[in-house]
Amino acid sequence: EIVLTQSPAITAASLGQKVTITCSASSSVSYMHWYQQKSGTSPKPWIYEISKLASGVPARFSGSGSGTSYSLTISSMEAEDAAIYYCQQWNYPLITFGAGTKLELK
Amino acid sequence: EVKLLESGGGLVQPGGSLKLSCAASGFDFSRYWMSWVRQAPGKGLEWIGEINPDSSTINYTPSLKDKFIISRDNAKNTLYLQMSKVRSEDTALYYCARIHYYGYFAYWGQGTLVTVSA
Numbered sequence: 001e002i003v004l005t006q007s008p009a010i011t012a013a014s015l016g017q018k019v020t021i022t023c024s025a026s027s028s029v030s031y032m033h034w035y036q037q038k039s040g041t042s043p044k045p046w047i048y049e050i051s052k053l054a055s056g057v058p059a060r061f062s063g064s065g066s067g068t069s070y071s072l073t074i075s076s077m078e079a080e081d082a083a084i085y086y087c088q089q090w091n092y093p094l095i096t097f098g099a100g101t102k103l104e105l106k
Numbered sequence: 107e108v109k110l111l112e113s114g115g116g117l118v119q120p121g122g123s124l125k126l127s128c129a130a131s132g133f134d135f136s137r138y139w140m141s142w143v144r145q146a147p148g149k150g151l152e153w154i155g156e157i158n159p160d161s162s163t164i165n166y167t168p169s170l171k172d173k174f175i176i177s178r179d180n181a182k183n184t185l186y187l188q189m190s191k192v193r194s195e196d197t198a199l200y201y202c203a204r205i206h207y208y209g210y211f212a213y214w215g216q217g218t219l220v221t222v223s224a
Contacts, residue, residue, distance in 0.1 A: 031209060033211070035151075035211070042217060043151060043201075043211070043214055045210065045211060045212055045213075045214075048212075049207075049208060088153075090208050090209025092165075094167065095153040096153060097143075097153060100151075
């Protein structure tokens with residue numbers, strides 16, 4: 001089973017600040033996806049297949065990576081971006097999630 | 107519009123069983139892989155398993171393989187999760203999700219809460 005380690009676990013950013021969340025896999029993964037979750041709501045698809053933005057996701061978000069190292073980047077923090085972000089890998093037949101990164105507005 | 111509506115959650119005693127349902131609408135249910143994901147209170151997401159369109163392939167996360175059974179009824183556009191031998195650590199919000207390519211959960215339901223307690 002591939003273990004995903006997200007860092008940082010918690011972070012805070014000011015408006016306009018660049019934010020990077022990383023997801024490290026215990027072994028090479030085939031595909032990496034990201035989800036955004038706000039309190040009391042279901043996870044929302046956010047970035048899929050490493051770098052493709054889900055419908056409605058602002059262009060200030062981007063995803064990158066390969067092998068065992070992946071990241072989600074926000075070019076300029078906005079208030080609405082405060083949430084928990086989860087990475088998720090698919091290496092058939094198993095799927096695992098990272099523990100999540102809580103992003104707060106400073 | 108794709109809709110996934112979970113139901114069947116509630117209070118169940120330790121060691122008991124419960125069957126969750128997920129009613130799908132707005133898409134051709136019989137063509138898609140479907141999955142269950144759970145989230146314990148205040149915790150992260152945990153993948154439970156997935157089922158292919160004709161139910162010939164069902165994959166589970168190893169730790170839950172002997173406790174949970176995933177099934178579907180394409181005629182009823184419904185996904186199921188049979189839970190057995192439940193323990194307090196199974197207390198969680200249970201989501202169903204529609205899988206797009208490469209294990210990507212493109213649509214999620216609102217979840218149904220299962221509480222395991224005596």
